[in-house]
Amino acid sequence: MSDANVRIPEEARDRLAAVAAAEGLSLRAYLARFAETVLTPAERAQRAEKARAALNAWNGYAPAAGEQAALDDELDRRLSQARRP
Secondary structure, three states: OOOOOOOOOHHHHHHHHHHHHHOOOOHHHHHHHHHHHOOOHHHHHHHHHHHHHHHHHHHOOOOOHHHHHHHHHHHHHHHHHHHOO
């Protein structure tokens, strides 16, 4: 496996290195493990589609585009409230 150099702010590198060390890993090992577990946007979309299909098969869940937008807006509203002190 060849290595690559990634330029990030020093503060970000130091923070990631501290997290890695707390887990008993080198920064290189921590980032390699992270890269194996994080999903790409395409993978997230694929999982979401599978979840929607499973919900539809289980209970007929299939909101129209307008209903989905309203649900997304409501979720955003609730999340913003939860973030407030």
